[in-house]
Amino acid sequence: MFRRILTLLIALGSALPATAALNVFATVPEWAALVREIGGNKVSVFTATTALQDPHRIEARPSLLAQARRAQLVIATGADLEVGWLPVVLRDSGNAEIQRGRPGYFEAARWVTLIDIPAVLDRTQGDVHAAGNPHIQLDPRNLFRIGEALAARLGELDPPNAAAYVAGYQAFAVKWRNAIARWEKEATPLRGVPVLVHHQSFRYLGQWLGLKETGTLEPKPGVEPSGKHLSSLLATQQNTPARMVLRTAYQNAGPSEWMAQKAGIPAVMLPFTVGGTPEAGDLFGLFDDTIRRLLKGLN
Amino acid sequence: MVSKPLAATALVVAAFGAHAADDSDLAAIRAQIAEMKQAYEQRIAALESRLAAAEAASRNTAAPATAAPSSTPGIATAPLATAAPAEPAPVPTNRVQTAASAFNPEISLILQGQYAQMKNVPDRTITGFWPAGGHDHEGGKGISTRGFSLNHTELVFSGGIDPYWRGQAILAVQDESVEVEEAWFQSLAIGHGIGLKGGRFRSGIGYLNEQHPHQWDFANAPLMYTALFGQEASFRDDGLQLKWLAPTPMFLEFGTEVGRGANFPGTDTNKNGAGAWAAYAHVGDDLGISNSWRAGLSYLRTQSGDREAEFVDVNGLAAQGLFSGNTSTWIADFVWKWAPDGNPKYRNFKFQSEYFVRKDKGNLTCQDEEGVGNACANPVTASYDTRQSGWYAQGVYQFTPEWRAGLRYDQLDSGTQNLGANAANLAVDNYRPQRWTGMVDYSWSEFSRVRLQYAQDKSMAGLTDNQWIVQYIMSLGAHGAHKF
Numbered sequence: 001m002f003r004r005i006l007t008l009l010i011a012l013g014s015a016l017p018a019t020a021a022l023n024v025f026a027t028v029p030e031w032a033a034l035v036r037e038i039g040g041n042k043v044s045v046f047t048a049t050t051a052l053q054d055p056h057r058i059e060a061r062p063s064l065l066a067q068a069r070r071a072q073l074v075i076a077t078g079a080d081l082e083v084g085w086l087p088v089v090l091r092d093s094g095n096a097e098i099q100r101g102r103p104g105y106f107e108a109a110r111w112v113t114l115i116d117i118p119a120v121l122d123r124t125q126g127d128v129h130a131a132g133n134p135h136i137q138l139d140p141r142n143l144f145r146i147g148e149a150l151a152a153r154l155g156e157l158d159p160p161n162a163a164a165y166v167a168g169y170q171a172f173a174v175k176w177r178n179a180i181a182r183w184e185k186e187a188t189p190l191r192g193v194p195v196l197v198h199h200q201s202f203r204y205l206g207q208w209l210g211l212k213e214t215g216t217l218e219p220k221p222g223v224e225p226s227g228k229h230l231s232s233l234l235a236t237q238q239n240t241p242a243r244m245v246l247r248t249a250y251q252n253a254g255p256s257e258w259m260a261q262k263a264g265i266p267a268v269m270l271p272f273t274v275g276g277t278p279e280a281g282d283l284f285g286l287f288d289d290t291i292r293r294l295l296k297g298l299n
Numbered sequence: 300m301v302s303k304p305l306a307a308t309a310l311v312v313a314a315f316g317a318h319a320a321d322d323s324d325l326a327a328i329r330a331q332i333a334e335m336k337q338a339y340e341q342r343i344a345a346l347e348s349r350l351a352a353a354e355a356a357s358r359n360t361a362a363p364a365t366a367a368p369s370s371t372p373g374i375a376t377a378p379l380a381t382a383a384p385a386e387p388a389p390v391p392t393n394r395v396q397t398a399a400s401a402f403n404p405e406i407s408l409i410l411q412g413q414y415a416q417m418k419n420v421p422d423r424t425i426t427g428f429w430p431a432g433g434h435d436h437e438g439g440k441g442i443s444t445r446g447f448s449l450n451h452t453e454l455v456f457s458g459g460i461d462p463y464w465r466g467q468a469i470l471a472v473q474d475e476s477v478e479v480e481e482a483w484f485q486s487l488a489i490g491h492g493i494g495l496k497g498g499r500f501r502s503g504i505g506y507l508n509e510q511h512p513h514q515w516d517f518a519n520a521p522l523m524y525t526a527l528f529g530q531e532a533s534f535r536d537d538g539l540q541l542k543w544l545a546p547t548p549m550f551l552e553f554g555t556e557v558g559r560g561a562n563f564p565g566t567d568t569n570k571n572g573a574g575a576w577a578a579y580a581h582v583g584d585d586l587g588i589s590n591s592w593r594a595g596l597s598y599l600r601t602q603s604g605d606r607e608a609e610f611v612d613v614n615g616l617a618a619q620g621l622f623s624g625n626t627s628t629w630i631a632d633f634v635w636k637w638a639p640d641g642n643p644k645y646r647n648f649k650f651q652s653e654y655f656v657r658k659d660k661g662n663l664t665c666q667d668e669e670g671v672g673n674a675c676a677n678p679v680t681a682s683y684d685t686r687q688s689g690w691y692a693q694g695v696y697q698f699t700p701e702w703r704a705g706l707r708y709d710q711l712d713s714g715t716q717n718l719g720a721n722a723a724n725l726a727v728d729n730y731r732p733q734r735w736t737g738m739v740d741y742s743w744s745e746f747s748r749v750r751l752q753y754a755q756d757k758s759m760a761g762l763t764d765n766q767w768i769v770q771y772i773m774s775l776g777a778h779g780a781h782k783f
Contacts, residue, residue, distance in 0.1 A: 061591045061754065063585040069492050070546050091485065091487070
């Protein structure tokens with residue numbers, strides 16, 4: 001009886017028609033946008049989070065389990081960004097193909113050089129990420145290596161379309177290289193500009209554009225800004241004046257608005273990922289809008 | 300940056316200063332100055348960017364192959380490998396780990412303790428309900444403990460066993476013993492939506508049943524769970540669990556379990572085959588971006604052989620009751636969570652409610668074990684048939700990243716209890732236990748929380764107990780991932 005039920009369940013599971021397009025489960029919007037650039041209509045993409053959600057604080061909602069169950073490829077950032085929910089989603093999905101170590105699990109952070117790898121792992125230093133800072137998408141140069149590896153992975157999972165994925169990546173890379181050259185030119189005035197940040201969300205962006213972080217509104221990573229810490233930051237503003245305060249679309253506006261008002265500098269909300277602002281509709285829009293907002297903050 | 304153009308301006312001014320300047324000369328000078336200023340600024344910017352690049356390059360020396368400056372990447376210099384590429388070596392870290400310790404499982408330690416102020420009731424029971432034993436912490440006093448105490452010190456070990464299995468063990472460390480709370484393996488590679496778990500685990504029935512006390516939103520469990528499963532407030536079993544997640548856009552999960560069934564409401568029957576089995580179905584989805592929900596229906600069937608409890612006979616004397624038979628428990632559960640834009644970090648609300656019906660069917664033997672001369676001096680065995688129910692509902696609102704407040708209402712109904720011929724010997728209470736609970740908690744981070752809770756507890760007939768609890772929950776080690 002037991003075996004008969006099992007057989008029936010398996011038969012049910014495999015009998016349901018697989019959709020023509022490759023089912024992709026992207027943890028965050030930037031990887032959804034990237035896989036759409038590469039895969040076009042050959043991929044059907046589900047995005048687990050939006051730009052208005054802190055990807056670290058998501059719960060393993062039933063809808064995420066249902067989507068992971070049907071996914072052929074999970075694209076995650078890794079570096080512990082999704083550690084609070086993705087392991088549960090993967091485990092309870094009953095989907096063998098997307099488990100860690102399988103071709104159906106792709107971790108973007110493995111393809112780039114992470115920065116801010118802590119020398120000492122100690123939670124008294126806040127919610128530190130052992131692998132390094134996971135907000136890798138804001139250095140557009142990282143997307144070459146990630147995109148190239150992703151195209152190869154898509155081809156491995158969907159061999160008939162392998163050439164299309166390669167072509168998709170190559171077309172994207174050409175456009176992307178031109179766009180980067182344009183952004184770097186536009187962003188020249190941002191070189192060396194000192195900024196305050198809410199959380200260390202912009203380390204890769206800063207590294208790319210040459211922004212100088214003079215302080216973080218959070219006293220420790222993941223710890224909410226306190227009045228005491230903000231006051232001490234305001235004091236350091238006298239000696240090392242920052243030109244603006246940066247935050248992401250999902251972070252509370254309060255602390256950066258407070259600092260902006262007290263220090264007489266603009267608070268700049270950056271889209272952080274695709275969908276963070278109406279203008280950041282895709283990867284190109286993300287950086288167009290980021291640089292536009294930063295330049296506006298300078299004036 | 301400012302001083303160089305200034306110096307240049309001074310030079311220019313000095314050089315031209317001797318002449319009486321007319322308008323055209325002035326314009327020319329201005330243009331020249333502007334040109335020089337621009338040239339200098341460009342050169343300084345170029346120098347700064349070179350410096351930044353050099354700094355970045357020196358940082359990246361640990362993994363030179365992965366550095367990707369904007370001038371080199373792309374199709375021309377990095378041809379795309381069409382064959383499946385090997386995963387690159389993980390980015391090296393500067394921490395030294397020996398090969399052996401690198402495979403250590405994830406370990407976390409939960410520290411939990413409280414201060415409780417309430418009436419002195421040595422053995423708390425719920426009036427009208429079978430006094431479930433359950434496992435007792437703190438030297439057998441459990442939920443009756445007043446003053447300062449440790450609730451729970453839990454050690455959690457988990458990790459991948461091999462590509463096919465994952466394992467987890469949760470040990471509850473107490474003063475003189477270590478209890479194996481959970482110890483199970485779980486399948487990773489069956490696929491088709493199937494999940495298989497084996498060992499000792501918290502059953503997937505209901506909503507709260509799988510959650511450990513440190514995940515609860517209140518300092519104690521709903522009365523319903525205490526009535527159903529004793530002080531541990533969870534049905535735990537040694538056995539097998541098989542779950543299947545349907546390949547549908549809506550979350551639809553079915554599960555079934557078989558096990559030893561040694562824990563209340565069952566007893567350890569030490570026989571071949573299974574002493575308990577369970578089945579459940581869960582359904583859930585999102586409603587828009589801000590709302591998500593899950594609902595479930597569960598059934599648990601357990602067997603008892605001489606399940607013991609203290610009764611009171613018709614004359615108020617202690618009597619022992621032994622139940623042998625089957626217990627069927629139905630649980631319906633519902634959870635709804637709301638967060639603005641689906642971002643629970645700053646504000647969120649959680650509502651949960653569960654309802655149960657439990658039926659005992661079998662025989663009850665009444666006896667006078669202690670020789671107090673009660674009505675069952677000669678043991679009497681008669682049919683025993685009950686139908687009892689209860690529910691709770693609670694809401695917890697997180698209004699800042701640190702603060703949450705919650706309210707819970709519990710109500711049980713002792714329902715019908717048919718004792719057959721023993722109705723002439725034993726007295727059972729008809730009662731509706733009730734409790735209101737309010738709590739406020741503060742979290743410094745995801746890893747530490749302190750809670751103040753007040754409850755007006757009417758779970759024992761004739762007693763209104765105002766209970767105050769201050770509780771802390773701290774977790775160290777691996778970052779846990781929690782279920783919905």
